């Protein structure tokens with residue numbers, strides 16, 4: 001069954017930190033900021049239900 005809809009609640013994204021290059025895996029949607037565990041740079045900011053990604057998405061998976 002094809003499920004290619006982006007931003008589903010159960011999907012995850014891998015975000016590469018623009019500062020230190022560490023990759024962090026997080027939900028594709030959420031209501032809390034996602035920060036880099038190494039340098040504390042904000043990687044994803046919730047804006048009205050969607051995430052504003054600050055960095056490079058290097059992967060998407062479920």
Ligand SMILES: [Zn+2]
Pocket residue numbers: 017018019020021022036037038039040041
């Ligand atoms: Zn970082």
